[in-house]
Amino acid sequence: MTKGTQADVNPDLKKERLKCNFNIQEVTFIIDGGKDKTLQRKKIEDVALNIAASIDEVPEECLNLKERYDNAVRKSCVYSNIVKNELLEITGLEALGSPGLRRTADAFFKDVSPFMLHLGMFVPTIIGQCTPEQQAHWLPKALEMQIIGAYAQTELGHGTFIRGLETTATYDPATEEFVLHSPTLTSTKWWAGGLGNTANHCIVVAQLYTKGQCHGTHPFIVPIRDLDTHEPFPGVKVGDVGIRMGFNTADNGFLRFNQYRIPRENMMMKNAKVMKDGTYVKVARHEKLTYGTMVFVRVTLVMEAAFNLAKAATIAVRYSAVRRQSQPKPGEPEPQILDYPTQQHKLFICIATAHALQLTGLWLWRTFEAVLADMRKGDTDSLPELHALSSCLKAVSTSDSAALIEQCRFACGGHGYMLSSNLPLLYSFVTATRTYEGDYTVLLLQTARFLVKAWEQAESGKVLTPTVAYLACAAAKEKVVWSDSVDGMIRSFQAVAAGKIAACAENIKRLTKTGTSLEDAWQLSTVRLVAASEAHCRAMICQAYWHEVTRLTASCSASVKIVMEQLATLYLVYWALETTGDLLRYSTICESELNKLQLKYEELLALIRPNAVGLVDAFDFRDEILHSTLGAYDGRVYERLMEEALKSPLNETSVQSSFHKYIRPLAKGKL
Ligand SMILES: CCCCCCCCCCCCCC(=O)SCCNC(=O)CCNC(=O)[C@H](O)C(C)(C)COP(=O)(O)OP(=O)(O)OC[C@H]1O[C@@H](n2cnc3c(N)ncnc32)[C@H](O)[C@@H]1OP(=O)(O)O
Numbered sequence: 001m002t003k004g005t006q007a008d009v010n011p012d013l014k015k016e017r018l019k020c021n022f023n024i025q026e027v028t029f030i031i032d033g034g035k036d037k038t039l040q041r042k043k044i045e046d047v048a049l050n051i052a053a054s055i056d057e058v059p060e061e062c063l064n065l066k067e068r069y070d071n072a073v074r075k076s077c078v079y080s081n082i083v084k085n086e087l088l089e090i091t092g093l094e095a096l097g098s099p100g101l102r103r104t105a106d107a108f109f110k111d112v113s114p115f116m117l118h119l120g121m122f123v124p125t126i127i128g129q130c131t132p133e134q135q136a137h138w139l140p141k142a143l144e145m146q147i148i149g150a151y152a153q154t155e156l157g158h159g160t161f162i163r164g165l166e167t168t169a170t171y172d173p174a175t176e177e178f179v180l181h182s183p184t185l186t187s188t189k190w191w192a193g194g195l196g197n198t199a200n201h202c203i204v205v206a207q208l209y210t211k212g213q214c215h216g217t218h219p220f221i222v223p224i225r226d227l228d229t230h231e232p233f234p235g236v237k238v239g240d241v242g243i244r245m246g247f248n249t250a251d252n253g254f255l256r257f258n259q260y261r262i263p264r265e266n267m268m269m270k271n272a273k274v275m276k277d278g279t280y281v282k283v284a285r286h287e288k289l290t291y292g293t294m295v296f297v298r299v300t301l302v303m304e305a306a307f308n309l310a311k312a313a314t315i316a317v318r319y320s321a322v323r324r325q326s327q328p329k330p331g332e333p334e335p336q337i338l339d340y341p342t343q344q345h346k347l348f349i350c351i352a353t354a355h356a357l358q359l360t361g362l363w364l365w366r367t368f369e370a371v372l373a374d375m376r377k378g379d380t381d382s383l384p385e386l387h388a389l390s391s392c393l394k395a396v397s398t399s400d401s402a403a404l405i406e407q408c409r410f411a412c413g414g415h416g417y418m419l420s421s422n423l424p425l426l427y428s429f430v431t432a433t434r435t436y437e438g439d440y441t442v443l444l445l446q447t448a449r450f451l452v453k454a455w456e457q458a459e460s461g462k463v464l465t466p467t468v469a470y471l472a473c474a475a476a477k478e479k480v481v482w483s484d485s486v487d488g489m490i491r492s493f494q495a496v497a498a499g500k501i502a503a504c505a506e507n508i509k510r511l512t513k514t515g516t517s518l519e520d521a522w523q524l525s526t527v528r529l530v531a532a533s534e535a536h537c538r539a540m541i542c543q544a545y546w547h548e549v550t551r552l553t554a555s556c557s558a559s560v561k562i563v564m565e566q567l568a569t570l571y572l573v574y575w576a577l578e579t580t581g582d583l584l585r586y587s588t589i590c591e592s593e594l595n596k597l598q599l600k601y602e603e604l605l606a607l608i609r610p611n612a613v614g615l616v617d618a619f620d621f622r623d624e625i626l627h628s629t630l631g632a633y634d635g636r637v638y639e640r641l642m643e644e645a646l647k648s649p650l651n652e653t654s655v656q657s658s659f660h661k662y663i664r665p666l667a668k669g670k671l
């Protein structure tokens, strides 16, 4: 954070900080994943943010589309040099996935870097899908930025259904090349970030044909532009997909091939190979290992959702401490809007959800690393559970984060609608995460497949994997008695999930018994399957969040333990109240217990209130990263709004030329 002098700080914010009764730094360490991680992040920020401070002469939003793109490329090059020459020295290759790097990127780009997919997907796919020899060839070039890559999987006609992709890669043994082709309009690659004008290489996911047989989709590394002239190669047609809701500096592109040839070695061959004579050899022990990059990105998106929500919560809570409005008690001063329980209801769940997603995200990351370690030993048994876990957590975290960021904007009233608050841009960026890397509904249905199978295993008394172990109690018809203790609430959320999964399985069984095909029975059950999957995911987040809070605060000061537990309890109670219908159906909760729960919720809001600003300070965002007139550390909201307004190009002259061209002639009847 940029603290400035105490004298500059808004007096209400100053008082809030004095009220805070826990050690902010201890909470920062928990959120970052440990003291060492915080120190490393701060080191990275110190190096990168000095440069970022002077990177934009004109506010990004005042530039036209083309200028914004050029400016984003300029900044991406400056930033890449910092990463390459300074930041990677701090942490080594590990820095690529470090929170410090993610945070400092936001100081450079209010929107998105056209290089984001280079580091976000191109490099990870080289690491995940190439043989060691291929990695030795491509990785240094990519890390040195000698080549810039994109990830082109989605086509105009298909995004979700990967097996339906139409681009073909046909092996020609005579020349030992693959021939890439886009046979239809709908086979045009569409959406890839960085592809339109920036990338000179691209990972292309295409249907592989060899010896006249199709072997399904496989990834290829494809040079698409000349490294010197940057002109597209003959046989390649590439461009920008047009203006989008957000991501307008991300350079999302389209790509078509006309019988375009690449060497055989450009097939990414870790999981499958095509030999010189065209023989296809499967290496991987699991059918879906070519989907590995998507699983990796889904895992990282859970913490990405937490990060963006934490930014929005910081902006809205600080603003709510500064903003005063209305006069509920005659003759008394207008209260800070943060004192209204309805405002606390809008905002404290945002802080709690940012914690829940961050701690669940860290736990998921460790699970991912453990599965990778198993797979290196040839054991893919835990992959289905990881796919089910990462699918639903990606879906629910991105959806919750987008909805709550919009809630933060509502909580800031009219000023939240200003671009300079940064809430609109944050929302347009995050709402895309609900769609990309697997649409919300589609991913929940993937988890549902796993859950229905797990239910069948539970019913037949088989041992269940850890994340679905709770199904055993439901299958054994054990009644869950409601209790508002933390463990009691988690058990009840699990009972809701189990009840919904059981009802889906029951419905599918009923339909198939009466002659409906399994596919149709599944489709007819999908509305409930999505709801069951979401309930499972919510129960899992509640359990992981509480477990992590207990574990991580075991050696903390008492006040930190208290405030972290208050937030986690608030999260559980909030979701119990949001899902009362489900609890009434699947647990023993009754009306008096619901009333008690509502009171508990209101008490928690009051308990958290004095620590609200301290809690968002603990996210430790420097002003250069927040980019917000409403959320800066010093709370000089009105001064900053005025300063930004004066930067508008419409304030450069007191009279616009349009007055003389149109308004005056209109008034004079001469138009
Ligand atoms: C610096 C800033 C950083 C910011 C963040 C990073 C930036 C990133 C920015 C990103 C920008 C955006 C970038 C982008 O957007 S890149 C494009 C992303 N695209 C997608 O995500 C497409 C989504 N679609 C799919 O993933 C598949 O088509 C699905 C999964 C829907 C179906 O597929 P398919 O039709 O082939 O399969 P099936 O349904 O017949 O199921 C058959 C079986 O396969 C199992 N199965 C399926 N999948 C997996 C899996 N993965 N691991 C293990 N197993 C898997 C499945 O459970 C089932 O098992 P069973 O039930 O039969 O036992």
Ligand SMILES: Cc1cc2nc3c(=O)[nH]c(=O)nc-3n(C[C@H](O)[C@H](O)[C@H](O)COP(=O)(O)OP(=O)(O)OC[C@H]3O[C@@H](n4cnc5c(N)ncnc54)[C@H](O)[C@@H]3O)c2cc1C
Binding pocket: 117, 151, 152, 153, 154, 157, 158, 159, 160, 161, 190, 191, 192, 193, 247, 252, 432, 435, 436, 437, 438, 439, 440, 441, 442, 445
């Ligand atoms: C900002 C942004 C950046 C992107 N970047 C990239 C990139 O770099 N590279 C890349 O390859 N792609 C990229 N994408 C594409 C993205 O991955 C796809 O848009 C996403 O996977 C969804 O696929 P779709 O667009 O085909 O949606 P569709 O699948 O057509 O979805 C439309 C609707 O149909 C529903 N639906 C579809 N199938 C089913 C089903 N089986 N059952 C029930 N409902 C279903 C969905 O729930 C949704 O409501 C990007 C997209 C965006 C928005």
